Amino acid sequence: MSVTLQLAVPYLVFLGDVPSAVYAKTALGIVQWAPEKCVAQHRFPDCEIDTGLTDMSIAEAAVAGAKSLVIGSAPVGGAIQENWIPSLLEAMAAGLDIVSGLHTKLTDYSVLREAAEKYSVRLIDVRVPPQNLPIGNGEKRTGKRLLAVGTDCSVGKKYTTLAIAEALQAREVNCDFRATGQTGIMIAGSGMPIDSVVCDFTAGAAETLSPDNDPNHWDIVEGQGSLFTPAYAGVSLGLLHGTQPDALVVCHDPLREHIVGCPNHPVPSVQTCIETNLLMARLTNPAVQCIGVSVNTSQVPKSQRQAVLDQISAETGLPAVDPIIDGVEPIIEQLIRLYPSQEHTQLNKTKDGEIA
Amino acid sequence: MSVTLQLAVPYLVFLGDVPSAVYAKTALGIVQWAPEKCVAQHRFPDCEIDTGLTDMSIAEAAVAGAKSLVIGSAPVGGAIQENWIPSLLEAMAAGLDIVSGLHTKLTDYSVLREAAEKYSVRLIDVRVPPQNLPIGNGEKRTGKRLLAVGTDCSVGKKYTTLAIAEALQAREVNCDFRATGQTGIMIAGSGMPIDSVVCDFTAGAAETLSPDNDPNHWDIVEGQGSLFTPAYAGVSLGLLHGTQPDALVVCHDPLREHIVGCPNHPVPSVQTCIETNLLMARLTNPAVQCIGVSVNTSQVPKSQRQAVLDQISAETGLPAVDPIIDGVEPIIEQLIRLYPSQEHTQLNKTKDGEIA
Incomplete structure (x- = not known):
């Protein structure tokens, strides 16, 4: 059984209020290399950064089949921003996992942990390795x-x-x-x-x-x-x-x-x-x-x-x-x-x- | 400020009911290399392994100045044994830190966590690294x-x-x-x-x-x-x-x-x-x-x-x-x-x- 991290696709790429392309590198990288995994982007009204994906509300993205909201914005300090929380909660209520590569963890926020449990969705911090990794053995593998x-x-x-x-x-x-x-x-x-x-x-x-x-x-x-x-x-x-x-x-x-x-x-x-x-x-x-x-x-x-x-x-x-x-x-x-x-x-x- | 682990000395070396020298390697190693850090050993009545230290009850060791009870027994499976718990609690009540190198952590036991808080002593799992370690920088140091x-x-x-x-x-x-x-x-x-x-x-x-x-x-x-x-x-x-x-x-x-x-x-x-x-x-x-x-x-x-x-x-x-x-x-x-x-x-x- 695989013990690598596994994300649910397709993604709703979350830009929020990202102020410039420098802070949207994650979103732009995902859309550049894996457009087939992306169903839409979600931006706050004043956001001017555009990955080229279709803009959708969270409800629309859920209907379109999105399985994960992926945080594509990396603000200074690497923390989840307070004004993102309502969007994240709405996505979880609609059945989407939340995926983050930020320095502070999704699981550090009790409001997110509680919602994840309530809606049976996952909070995936991609910086956190899976549990139960094996010790290396150096045995030759095929491929x-x-x-x-x-x-x-x-x-x-x-x-x-x-x-x-x-x-x-x-x-x-x-x-x-x-x-x-x-x-x-x-x-x-x-x-x-x-x-x-x-x-x-x-x-x-x-x-x-x-x-x-x-x-x-x-x-x-x-x-x-x-x-x-x-x-x-x-x-x-x-x-x-x-x-x-x-x-x-x-x-x-x-x-x-x-x-x-x-x-x-x-x-x-x-x-x-x-x-x-x-x-x-x-x-x-x-x-x-x-x-x-x-x-x-x-x-x-x-x-x-x-x-x-x-x-x-x-x-x-x-x-x-x-x-x-x-x-x-x-x-x-x-x-x-x-x-x-x-x-x-x-x-x-x-x-x-x-x-x- | 140092961020290495720091243990309080001297030690009360805890052998408990260790059945043979193989499982008492930790205790024997401490006594061999750091006898000056050890004030006594504590054994259950039937224990036949002897490090050569003076036998003391936990109360006696506390009076003799012991600052930490160090678990010197390493049972198969590497877990804290249920029948050790009363001794650990008694030591904590007497003001001693508990130090363990076992695979399962002291801090996994709520009864120990609660006692540590109550008596203001530390549970030190020496396999657990300190927090806030720095990234290496490769700069030459003196010495x-x-x-x-x-x-x-x-x-x-x-x-x-x-x-x-x-x-x-x-x-x-x-x-x-x-x-x-x-x-x-x-x-x-x-x-x-x-x-x-x-x-x-x-x-x-x-x-x-x-x-x-x-x-x-x-x-x-x-x-x-x-x-x-x-x-x-x-x-x-x-x-x-x-x-x-x-x-x-x-x-x-x-x-x-x-x-x-x-x-x-x-x-x-x-x-x-x-x-x-x-x-x-x-x-x-x-x-x-x-x-x-x-x-x-x-x-x-x-x-x-x-x-x-x-x-x-x-x-x-x-x-x-x-x-x-x-x-x-x-x-x-x-x-x-x-x-x-x-x-x-x-x-x-x-x-x-x-x-x-």
């Missing part, structure tokens, strides 16, 4: 896994893995995006808030997130942190060991000089990051390979962009792309070349006449 | 630190660090044993249950455990897990990064063939363990060195014991000792040679005539 790792935090691991999963699905490769952070979990509708897990269970939680699967199936696992962050490297290592990835993609910001929050810690080179991650990953998958580099070039002058990518590619011998500007096709090509699916292999063999 | 690491779990890290701290104290080196597990915390009277910390805070918790100190002061930090355990390597890495050790001691069991609980994961060589730990430790202390190897030879035939130690020493170029059989003096000598204290340096300089 294939790709994990994004990084030279630092906040270098595009979520975007990269979402883009890779989307591109593989477009090629009809059997795959799932596996979320490890709050926005990713809302996009996927399930997942594991890995950095909130008690550290004894981090690897076990990662094992739970990408269970046994068909041999040709790919789990595309959102990375967290970096082996080079003094604060979070343990999270990254537990995720690396528990995921037992076949393929790594390294994410990198070429203009970042030091680790976020640690001015005395320089960002490592991409090649150093690859070597260290491969060394540590071999504990649970000796066959692990790095298949590509995802580079955030948004702040690189346009005239230098290709040179930056070419240099990283030359240093590593791997495709290097900006996933937002270039897409991820060169990484997808590499993945399909290095890991031919059983069908592909058989087709090739048939072509070569080795199989009648 | 020196030694950390035990291992080729696997349960290879003598606690014993080794306790023995090193005791030997340094015997030489009047300014040092503290820093506990990271439940028995260690009871022995030290303070500490951090590192493997129960939410993984985002593991390194920050380790930073908190060994704060800034005098330049000649040594924190001797109890290790946890191993970078080679698929389940717990993330814990070990967070502890390694947060401790920012100057010196590592590797603990090893030469007869263990695979990682505990992971039959498909062989135990690494001592040299591989040293290299991987040094590589990862340099992130927060580029000057880190490995200074010795602690080997559990209890199951090695007596005729082969010295050969095993000599081989490890030849392979690593480091002193290799069984701390229980040989003591840790060769490691202490190495530490004092590699890290001369300021006083030592000045004395040497005076001898050489460089300082008048």
Whole structure:
């Protein structure tokens, strides 16, 4: 039985009175990557932010089939706002779960807890990991896994893995995006808030997130942190060991000089990051390979962009792309070349006449 | 302000009805390593296990100055036993805190919670980390630190660090044993249950455990897990990064063939363990060195014991000792040679005539 978080779809995306797009990143991310999970948005009268979804009242959304109200606004301080409460209560009365990735928990509000019990709906704080996670065991699982790792935090691991999963699905490769952070979990509708897990269970939680699967199936696992962050490297290592990835993609910001929050810690080179991650990953998958580099070039002058990518590619011998500007096709090509699916292999063999 | 756990001493060591020494390991460990913290033991009439402490009733222990009743018995299942409750309540009424390292929490029992409030005493579950731990920052701290690491779990890290701290104290080196597990915390009277910390805070918790100190002061930090355990390597890495050790001691069991609980994961060589730990430790202390190897030879035939130690020493170029059989003096000598204290340096300089 799965012990990952599971959200009920489709969503009513709650914007409330969000004052600007900066604070609506969660809503915009959900609508960008999972429009098929969204039935409508709900805004207060003066709200000018628009995800492009149909506006609905809570009653209309319930009639339209919404199963969860997902809080898509992230105010300063990360707290549920008092003036949201009536909307949340109305949604619960209409049978919707409430889903939040905010810092303060839905379950900290007695008025919400009481309503959840009264209406038999769930309050889901996606930062709170599920109970009864197992200890990791390091046993080899079937199916294939790709994990994004990084030279630092906040270098595009979520975007990269979402883009890779989307591109593989477009090629009809059997795959799932596996979320490890709050926005990713809302996009996927399930997942594991890995950095909130008690550290004894981090690897076990990662094992739970990408269970046994068909041999040709790919789990595309959102990375967290970096082996080079003094604060979070343990999270990254537990995720690396528990995921037992076949393929790594390294994410990198070429203009970042030091680790976020640690001015005395320089960002490592991409090649150093690859070597260290491969060394540590071999504990649970000796066959692990790095298949590509995802580079955030948004702040690189346009005239230098290709040179930056070419240099990283030359240093590593791997495709290097900006996933937002270039897409991820060169990484997808590499993945399909290095890991031919059983069908592909058989087709090739048939072509070569080795199989009648 | 310290946010590590702090226990009130001296202890009344509670044995209750513990049936054999196997289940009294906690009590025996406390009395072995911290007899100065223990005022008495409390046993039920038929209990035959004896730590060597004076037997006292709870009333007598309170009069003798006991500040905490420490549960030294660890029954199968790790639960508080029903027939212990009257003794715990009596101790609380006499003003003693209750300290437990058992799996089930003291605070899960309403009868104990109510008594704690009534008598203004504390229920301290040493597996429960303190609140408000910081995120790690990787900043260099003053003072020196030694950390035990291992080729696997349960290879003598606690014993080794306790023995090193005791030997340094015997030489009047300014040092503290820093506990990271439940028995260690009871022995030290303070500490951090590192493997129960939410993984985002593991390194920050380790930073908190060994704060800034005098330049000649040594924190001797109890290790946890191993970078080679698929389940717990993330814990070990967070502890390694947060401790920012100057010196590592590797603990090893030469007869263990695979990682505990992971039959498909062989135990690494001592040299591989040293290299991987040094590589990862340099992130927060580029000057880190490995200074010795602690080997559990209890199951090695007596005729082969010295050969095993000599081989490890030849392979690593480091002193290799069984701390229980040989003591840790060769490691202490190495530490004092590699890290001369300021006083030592000045004395040497005076001898050489460089300082008048």
